Amino acid sequence: MAKGEIRDEADVTARRSWKQDPEAVRENILQTARAVFVAHGLSGAKMDEIAARTRTSKRMIYYYFGDKEGLYRAVLEDAYARMRRAEDDLELESLHPVEALRQLTEFTFDHHSRERDFVRLVMVENIHQGRHMSKSEMIAGQNSSAIRLLEEIYRRGCDEGLFRSGLTALELHWHISALAIFNVSNRATFSNIFGTELFEPKGQDMLRRHTGDMVLRFVMKPGLSPEDVEQRPQTKPRKIDPGIYRFIEVLEAQQASLPAGTTLEARRVLYNSIARNLRLPTPPNIETDTEHWIDSDGGPVRVRIFRHMSSGPQPALIYLHGGGFWRGSPESHWDTTARLASWTRQTVISVDYALAPEHPCPTALEQTLSVIAWAREQADTLGIDANRIAIGGDGAGGNLAAVTAMTCRDRNIPLCAQLLIYPICDFDLTRTSCRQNAEGPLLRPDDVADMGARYCPDKKRLISDPMITPLSAPTHADLPPAFIALAANDPMHDSGAAYASALKKAGVAVSIDEGEGLAHDYLRTLSHCPLAEDRLRIMSDWLHEVFRFAGDGA
Incomplete structure (x- = not known):
C-alpha cells in the first residue's frame, strides 16, 4: 500500500471516531494540547506533535479550533473553566465569612499545587502579554465570577464588623493568587537554593495554613484574629449561580459599544444582536423557517413557528417574549422556544x-388574541391540536400571558395551560423582594417602573386595570392550570409569588419553581448557565404532562 493510501486510511478512521463521539474527540485534543503547550510553550509547540498524540487527525484539529492560536486559546479557556467549576462546588455562600475566605484561599493554594500545568499555562500567557486571554469573552466571564464571589464574602465580613473597610475583591484575589502561584512557579529555583523541605507534604500543609492565616490577618480589623472570632448567626445570603455572572460579563462587554443617549430603536437592535451572537445551536429536530402575518385589531402581527419534526397533530404553545414591553422578538428568545418545542415535542x-411606547396597551393583547383565534382556525393547516393550545411567556411576556388567559376565560376561549416565567403581575415596588434585590442583577425596580410607564402612561390604570396588572383582577377562578417559574434573586419574585397564591386561593392548579440561585431573565443566560437549562427542562416536563392529560381527556 502506498504511503498516501495509509494516510488516507488513517484520516477515514479518525473521521469515523469524530462522528461517533465528537465531544470525546474534542476533549482528547484539548488535554493533549495542554500537555504540549505546558512542555513547550505556544511558540515551541508543534501541531504535528499534538496530532500524533491524539486519537484524531491534524485536519480535525483545524476543524475544531481553526489554527494553533485558536487551539491554545481553547486550552486556556478550558483550564480556567475547570478551576472556576471547582470553586463553584465549594458552596461558600453558606459559610461564615471568615471560614469562607479561608476555604477559598486554601483551595486556591491546593489547586495550583496540584494542577501545576495551570500555573505553567499562566506563565506562558504572561510571556505573550496576555493577548490571547484578552480575546476570550469566556475567560473574562469566568474570572469575573471569581471576583464577585470574593466581593460577596468580603461584604458579609464587613457587615458583621469583622473585615476592615477600604479593600477590594481585586486586591484580595491578587494576594491569594500571588502566594499560590509563587508556591509552584518558583519551586525549582527555591528548592535548589534552600532545599525541598517546604515542598514535602508536611511543608505544604504548613504553608497552606499559613497562607490562609496571612490573607485573613490582612483583611480582618485590628485586634481581631481568625481564632478568636465567634461564628455568629448568619442571615441567609443571596446565592446567585456563577453562570449568571459569566453571562453578565459578556453582556456588559457587548453593551459597552452603545453610547449614552442612544435611541430606543438602536437599543432594540443591540438587544436582538446580542441574543443572536449568544444563540445556541437549534435542536436538530426543530423546524424554524415558517413565518406568518396575521391581521388583528392592533394591526398586523408576525409569528415565527418552531415545530417539532414528528408527524401528527401537535400541542401548541403561544409564546410571548420578555423585554419589558419595549424590546425583544421571537428571534431574541429563539433558544427558549426552540428547546420548549424540542423537549415537549410540540409546536411553539x-x-x-x-x-x-409606540404601541401601548392594549395593542399587544389584541394581537395575541388574534393569534390564538388564527391558530384555532388554522389548526389543520398548522398540524396542531386545537384542543391543546397553551399560553406562555417570560417577564413582560408572562404578564401578557396571564392577562391573555383571563381574557380567554371571559370570552369562553379554551386554553389548556399557562406557563408564566418570572411574570410581572403588578407594579408594586414596595415588596421585600424589591428591597433585597434592588441592584438586580439583570433587572432593577427602576427598570420595572420605566417599563410600566412606557406600557401604560396612566399611573392609575397601571396599578388597577386587570388587563395590565393581572393580580388586581376581581377573580382568578376558572383559569387554566399554571406553572409559575420564579427567580429567587428577582425584584419581582414576590409579585409572581403573590399571583401564584391568588390562583391557588381561587382553586386553580398551580406548580411553582422558586428558581434558587437564579435572577430575573435567566433564560437569556442559557449559553452560560447550565442551571437555567435545568429549570427550562422542568417547565418542559410540566407542559408535556399537561398536554398529555389534555389529550387523554379530549
Missing part, C-alpha cells in the same frame, strides 16, 4: 407583538 408559535 412565537409572537412578535407590537412594542411600547
